[in-house]
Amino acid sequence: MNEILVIDNVTKRFGGLIANSNISFAVERGKIIGLIGPNGAGKTTLFNCISCYYSADGGKILYEGKDITRETPDGICRMGIGQTFQIVRIFREMTVLENIMIGAFLRNPGRKKAEEKASEVAALFGFSEKLDLKASSLTISEQKRLEVARAMATGPKVLLLDEMMAGLNIHEIREAIDLVLKLRESGITLILVEHVMEGVMPIADKVVVLDDGEKIAEGTPDEVVYNDRVIQAYFGDKYHAKRRKNTA
Amino acid sequence: MEGVLAQTLASGLLIGFVYALVAVGLTMIFGVMDIVNFAHGEYLMISMYFSYWFFILFGMDPLYSLPAITLIMFGIGIITYYIAIRPIINAPMLSQIFVTFGLLIFLRGVAQFLWKVDYRMIPETLASGNINLAGIYIGRPQLVAAVGAILCYGVILWFLKNTKTGMALEAVAEDKEAARLMGINSNRMFALSWGIGIATVGIAGVLLSTFFYVFPEVGGAFCLIAFVVVALGGFGSVVGAFLAGIIVGLVEVVSGYLIDPSFKFMFVLALYLAVVFIRPQGLMGK
Numbered sequence: 001m002n003e004i005l006v007i008d009n010v011t012k013r014f015g016g017l018i019a020n021s022n023i024s025f026a027v028e029r030g031k032i033i034g035l036i037g038p039n040g041a042g043k044t045t046l047f048n049c050i051s052c053y054y055s056a057d058g059g060k061i062l063y064e065g066k067d068i069t070r071e072t073p074d075g076i077c078r079m080g081i082g083q084t085f086q087i088v089r090i091f092r093e094m095t096v097l098e099n100i101m102i103g104a105f106l107r108n109p110g111r112k113k114a115e116e117k118a119s120e121v122a123a124l125f126g127f128s129e130k131l132d133l134k135a136s137s138l139t140i141s142e143q144k145r146l147e148v149a150r151a152m153a154t155g156p157k158v159l160l161l162d163e164m165m166a167g168l169n170i171h172e173i174r175e176a177i178d179l180v181l182k183l184r185e186s187g188i189t190l191i192l193v194e195h196v197m198e199g200v201m202p203i204a205d206k207v208v209v210l211d212d213g214e215k216i217a218e219g220t221p222d223e224v225v226y227n228d229r230v231i232q233a234y235f236g237d238k239y240h241a242k243r244r245k246n247t248a
Numbered sequence: 249m250e251g252v253l254a255q256t257l258a259s260g261l262l263i264g265f266v267y268a269l270v271a272v273g274l275t276m277i278f279g280v281m282d283i284v285n286f287a288h289g290e291y292l293m294i295s296m297y298f299s300y301w302f303f304i305l306f307g308m309d310p311l312y313s314l315p316a317i318t319l320i321m322f323g324i325g326i327i328t329y330y331i332a333i334r335p336i337i338n339a340p341m342l343s344q345i346f347v348t349f350g351l352l353i354f355l356r357g358v359a360q361f362l363w364k365v366d367y368r369m370i371p372e373t374l375a376s377g378n379i380n381l382a383g384i385y386i387g388r389p390q391l392v393a394a395v396g397a398i399l400c401y402g403v404i405l406w407f408l409k410n411t412k413t414g415m416a417l418e419a420v421a422e423d424k425e426a427a428r429l430m431g432i433n434s435n436r437m438f439a440l441s442w443g444i445g446i447a448t449v450g451i452a453g454v455l456l457s458t459f460f461y462v463f464p465e466v467g468g469a470f471c472l473i474a475f476v477v478v479a480l481g482g483f484g485s486v487v488g489a490f491l492a493g494i495i496v497g498l499v500e501v502v503s504g505y506l507i508d509p510s511f512k513f514m515f516v517l518a519l520y521l522a523v524v525f526i527r528p529q530g531l532m533g534k
Contacts, residue, residue, distance in 0.1 A: 077431035089426040091419055093534065102419045105412040106431040114412065154431055 004029045011058035019045040021213045034204035035193045041210040047193045051083045082156030084147045086163045092136035103153030125149040141172040158189045165199035256505040262394040264497020269397035269452040271477035271489040273445030279421040279484025280441035287351035289467025295453030296462045309374045325446025329439045359464035367461040375458045389459035396455045476520040482533025
């Protein structure tokens with residue numbers, strides 16, 4: 001089975017507003033999937049359905065063949081789906097090492113083993129020199145990296161990253177990209193929700209584009225950027241018409 | 249004069265450790281789930297009655313019945329959580345106050361109904377007697393209680409800093425949502441914080457019962473002091489509660505000694521007001 005995660009006809013309503021309407025796509029093992037779309041497209045809602053913060057009103061989400069639609073975030077974490085928040089939420093009063101240890105404890109119950117695992121993960125994320133610093137003293141981009149490290153310490157097979165690159169400068173985005181590629185090399189499947197197209201397009205194996213609650217395109221980054229509906233969604237009708245005239 | 253002051257300081261210090269132990273459970277429950285347990289003193293009362301009845305009915309000394317009562321109180325804490333607290337986790341703060349305050353009235357009423365309002369005392373325990381420490385007379389029950397409180401406090405602190413479950417509790421205390429992403433079931437941690445919180449106040453109750461009267465309202469005074477201790481130490485801070493317990497114990501006896509024993513609680517509460525005005529987050533608060 002090569003599909004680790006299947007989103008099958010997921011619909012989510014908030015009262016009369018349909019935030020996600022019959023969205024389906026599959027996530028292949030070991031790939032990087034970008035979930036993009038303009039503001040208000042329903043990316044975060046879909047992300048929250050996958051991460052089990054919301055339970056979908058219709059459709060199913062399957063992880064390794066199991067239906068996780070009604071699971072809880074801590075439940076899917078134990079099953080092997082790690083995730084980060086859109087806005088950084090590290091344990092501010094704890095040290096860097098303790099933050100990562102909290103994650104590592106999930107699959108390494110003893111303190112000593114958890115500490116070993118945490119140090120290992122810390123090294124991978126460049127925190128070896130900062131283990132004993134209080135987490136709140138890190139810079140924002142370091143805090144974001146710590147959040148990913150903490151999620152990685154739980155030993156996930158799939159990692160959901162929500163707007164990991166938002167608010168980072170160009171240099172930091174490049175670092176984040178390197179990090180994501182490194183994670184894929186280690187066999188992790190990644191789903192990136194990004195508003196920043198530049199961050200996702202160069203690295204994604206597949207991109208799913210949402211607009212107005214619906215999936216409007218799915219394919220490789222190259223296929224998707226030339227898709228008419230995507231251009232229309234991102235740049236509006238006017239630009240779309242102009243471009244059509246020019247290419248015609 | 250000096251001897252009397254030293255004597256006073258010693259007894260303040262000893263009772264301070266017990267105050268700290270009463271407050272640790274209160275601050276822990278608050279820290280983990282942001283709920284103030286107004287009935288905390290009533291659990292102290294319940295465990296003191298357990299200790300009394302174990303002695304009267306089975307002839308068990310409080311120091312022997314301590315482990316069993318600790319376990320019973322742990323269970324009572326968990327049961328309280330599932331019956332009374334879990335339904336109101338996301339309720340408005342006022343509802344939460346009514347539930348734990350209602351619990352206070354209820355438990356006190358049950359105690360009055362079952363055991364009347366009489367003051368009871370365990371006549372003689374293994375801890376009875378005095379010892380002479382370099383000219384200072386110290387009651388052995390108080391010394392045993394203080395040592396017990398320090399040991400218990402040490403175990404809790406070690407547990408929180410060094411075990412998977414302890415660190416999970418701390419993680420939930422800091423950010424429930426982030427803790428869920430680490431695979432931590434926050435509901436189970438809430439229940440555990442009630443179990444541990446009520447077990448520790450239970451230990452304090454058993455230790456207190458070796459030198460203090462047992463009666464249905466006994467929790468009131470201790471709970472009030474525990475609130476001062478928690479506010480002084482910083483809401484949710486276990487280390488703060490320990491330091492603040494000692495400070496409150498000392499303030500109580502020293503003001504009683506220098507001014508008048510009947511005014512001692514006035515100074516404790518004045519200290520509370522001072523904390524609220526000067527440093528609302530408490531000594532170790534965030």
